[in-house]
Amino acid sequence: MLEPLEKPSIVAIYVRVSTEEQALHGYSIDAQLDTLREYCKLYNKEIYDEYVDRGISGKSTEKRYELQRMLKDAQMGLFNEVLVWKINRLARNTYDLLGITQMLSKHSVAFTSFSERFDTGSAMGKFALQMMGAVGELERNTIVDNVKMGLSKRAKTGKHNGKVPLGYKTVEVPGERGRNRDSRVEIVPEEVVIVTKIFERFAAGQGFKSIANQLNHEGYGTKSGNAFSICGVKEILDNPFYVGKIRYNRFEQWSEKRRKGRNPKPIIENGLHPPIISEELWNKVQYLRQKKAVVSLKRFDGEFLLTWLIRCPKCGGPMVANRIQNRQKDGSKITRLYYSCSNFRNKGSKVCSANSIRKQEAEQYVVKRVKEVLAQPQILKAVVSNINERKAKRTKPLQQELDSITARIAQLEEKRQRYFELYEIDQLDRELFSKRLDDINAELDRLHAKKSELTFELQDDNPEPVSYEVVRTLLKKFDELLDSSPFEQRKTLMHLVIKKITIKDTRTVDKIEMNFDENTVQHFLAADPSATHAEGSFALRMRRALAGQKIWFAI
Known part of the structure; x- marks a missing residue:
């Protein structure tokens, strides 16, 4: 045998x-x-x-x-x-x-x-x-x-770690043979003005939003040039760096826990840098911060399905839940529910306006639009045609960028080889050769990383056309779940399937951008109340149709 x-x-x-x-x-x-x-x-x-x-x-x-x-x-x-x-x-x-x-x-x-x-x-x-x-x-x-131990030692000796906050800059200090071995922190006078205003205004009784709004109107910006926000003002008021202290290890296991990993006992030591804020003003601000720490939570009547999905027509930022109370002629109060621009609510009128849209109208439109598209095959066919046209157009510029990066990598590899040849025949001294090689390798690493990203993106964006039946089945399943699921599932579904909702200047919905992929289909199946077993018949049909594809479209 x-x-x-x-x-x-x-x-x-x-x-x-x-x-x-x-x-x-x-x-x-x-x-x-x-x-x-x-x-x-x-x-x-x-x-x-x-x-x-x-x-x-x-x-x-x-x-x-x-x-x-x-x-x-x-x-x-x-x-x-x-x-x-x-x-x-x-x-x-x-x-x-x-x-x-x-x-x-x-x-x-x-x-x-x-x-x-x-x-x-x-x-x-x-x-x-x-x-x-x-x-x-x-x-x-x-x-x-070992790295943390070294950084902790620096902090305990009064030296800073990482970036310095608004109001300061780092200056390299030459070491042996001209090499940069360390750095010192110096004050930036034009930024000190902003920091001082924030502390003095808060100590005078202004709130976070009021301070952010006023700074933005006065033309000031953060260290990165962005508009001030409530969170940005809070971070400055809570940073002991401004009173001459070093704070280290404020958060533990940042990559896994983020802000949930707050350390109750961070390292705080006297720093080597000059303070901007006096001890007296710092203590006053911290006392007020403690007094204002307990804030009553706002209660919103009704359930908001589309928070962070609707986009402001003016600035493009996400819109959030908002409740407005109006007094009637008979003295009674009526509550009206809206979606309003988060940038306005967070940063003030210098950055944007409320641009509110009624909650009920927005949510009803989304459901109505899906039903309209399902009821009129010619509209859905036009949507599918647009999807396939967009997929074809998207691939070309990505491929052109990839080709350009590939050509540049080849040039750098050739250039690196020439430097090796010059070094071998003693035409380049060791120090110059090392510097040139480091520069080339750094650029090669950057280009290879971008090349990998583009290659993965091109592979992920399947150029194969999407069928009309696939999109129709997905929209139908989406519509059925919206009608039959409890609120929490409907809200999860909205955020899973809808990429964003744009509105017009007239404060009515312009278009709904939707996104389906294999994970979305699996979510549909898990949430489908009519499924009689783990995956249902929908799984067998749709997994093959969606293999390796991601469908994005606007209705």
Whole structure:
């Protein structure tokens, strides 16, 4: 009996290096690629493609467009093995590593590490993989702890970490042989005026919105040139940097918890920088901040489905719930519900106007418009035609930008090679050669990152035309769920499916921009009250139709 032929090994090579790793440890993308290519050549493995993330940290999968592209290709069955130089090139935390390898295994794609060779298909191999992932995570956490220790030491000696706030600037201090080894903080006089106004006005009894509105009317801006907001004013009033203090470790685990990770005991030490605000004024402001900390929550009658979806016709900002009480002739009060511009409510009349639109009219229009489109096939066919025309037009400029970046990368690679040749024949001194090479490598990292992003975007934007039946079925399902679901599900559905709602100057709805993808379809199925089982019949039909597509259109 003939043995079945062994399936040929088609390999996807994945390499990654962060900027810090290349600088500190000499890790090189080219060295990794050369090693893995030789390995494939030695074992007669066919290389399908090389996926390269340059200058990107491995702490998460975010912004790693080449990794995301590789995973999509794996799901499509374009190769049957992923090859990396070391396991920590794929992920530096155990959760991501196991999630990626599990997904690869689900699609019958083997995972191989050149440096740590073991069979991930066996129980011992899986255990070894978990241990190596844990070691990689421990290594990264140790580096993070060491960096935090160094930053904490700086803070405790009165030195700043990171960017300085409005009112200050950093000036580099030359060290040995002209190298910049440290920096000092100096006052910016024109910005000091703004900071002083904020503290003095709050101490005089003005509120956050009033201060922001007045500063914007006077033509002042934040350090980045934006208009002042309530949050911006609060941040300045709460920052002890202005009274000559250094505050460090205000938030812990920022990348995971954001502002929820507030540290109750941050490091606060006397700083080496000059203060802008006196102790007396600072203490007065902090006392008032504590007094005003407890604010009664506004209660809004009714349920607002479209908050942050409707866009202001004047500034384009999101519109939020607003309640206005009017007194009748008989002395009674009547409450009217609106959507109003969030920039006006947050930053004042200098930035925008209320541009309110009645809540009931806006929400009724959205539902009515969907029903109209479903009831008139000629309108929906025109919508589908517009979708396909937009998809065709979108691809061309992205491809042109990608071609331009690819050509620039080739020029820089050639230029880098010429510098190597000049250096080898002693036509360039070492210091000049090193500087030129660093500049070229920095630009190459930036261009490769952009190239990966564009490639992923082009791949994600499937050029295949969308069928009329697909869009009609999606809109029908959307309409059915709006009629049958409770409020919380309807609001979630609105924010999942509707990208934005624009309104005219006449304060009536102009158009509704909608967005459907595979995740949207899954959400429909989960929320469908008529489904008799986990996925329902809709799943089998629509998953094939939407495979690899994202549908965006306006009605």
